[in-house]
Amino acid sequence: MALIVVMSVSEFNRAVATIFLLILLVLANNVMADEPRIEVVGLFKDRAVIVVDGKRYFVKKGKTISGNIKLLSSTNQEVVLEVNGKEQRLKLGGRIGGFLKKPADKEVVIWKSSYGMFLTVGSINGFPVNFLVDTGATKVALNRRDAEHYGVVIDERLRRVMVSTASGYAPAFLVKLNKVRVGSITLRGVDAIVMEGNHPKKVLLGMSFLNRVNFNQKGQSLMLTSK
Structure with a gap:
């Protein structure tokens, strides 16, 4: 015996909208889960310490890490990265990508200066x-x-x-x-x-x-x- 559900037009529209929203959330989660999670934990002239998906890299200007992340420039104020062909500017502690993943402990790396001070x-x-x-x-x-x-x-x-x-x-x-x-x-x-x-x-x-x-x-x- 077939089950017949009777609903008003407004109820039908709300149901369709809810299903559509759930589909969008699933698709967004899949896309963002595949993006690398990048965090800047150390900044210096022409080099930086960057964490990608939990793995720490000490990167020099012009070098590429994790296949598609290139350090274009770096100062003690900000870093410029090329990620998947797009330029990204981040300050110390800045993060991009993988926002739906559980965040790791926050960390900062400080390097000793030429004067012997942190x-x-x-x-x-x-x-x-x-x-x-x-x-x-x-x-x-x-x-x-x-x-x-x-x-x-x-x-x-x-x-x-x-x-x-x-x-x-x-x-x-x-x-x-x-x-x-x-x-x-x-x-x-x-x-x-x-x-x-x-x-x-x-x-x-x-x-x-x-x-x-x-x-x-x-x-x-x-x-x-x-x-």
């Missing part, structure tokens, strides 16, 4: 920052002028402390930074100290940030991975 770029409260990694600093540290530029409110009623510097002790304020980003890793509510005067010249990425990520030094590189 320098990287990021942001505080959305403002671009050049960081100097300092495992000897108990907290993220910055001078007052930089702090005010990054939107940190300095209230004279904040707790004041004395901190040791190369030239002696200096007064500082204890503050909490709303958001600190290094590459693809973003932390909120990061403890910091704001020092009077022009010290430190660069923002110190201290242990109040580093203790909240996994970090491991291997030779000339320092890898940060989200917990």
Whole structure:
């Protein structure tokens, strides 16, 4: 015996639209699952560290990896890739492709400079920052002028402390930074100290940030991975 389903025109149209949407989702999932998942975890002049589908590559300008990904140019601010014949511009922590796949742990690779220091770029409260990694600093540290530029409110009623510097002790304020980003890793509510005067010249990425990520030094590189 045949089963006959009776429905109104509007119900029929909704059913057709639902089936069509499901077909589109299945097709999109199949296409995106085949795309390589690319993430930029390290940026330098004419070279970059790129993760493709979980595999890390150290790439020099003009080289091709994974068959169809070519490094056209790179600075410490952004990288230009050619992916499947299309030009893509990405900053540190930038990602493309494979968005329906489960994301891996976020990671950033920082390379030691010619001066023997680990320098990287990021942001505080959305403002671009050049960081100097300092495992000897108990907290993220910055001078007052930089702090005010990054939107940190300095209230004279904040707790004041004395901190040791190369030239002696200096007064500082204890503050909490709303958001600190290094590459693809973003932390909120990061403890910091704001020092009077022009010290430190660069923002110190201290242990109040580093203790909240996994970090491991291997030779000339320092890898940060989200917990």
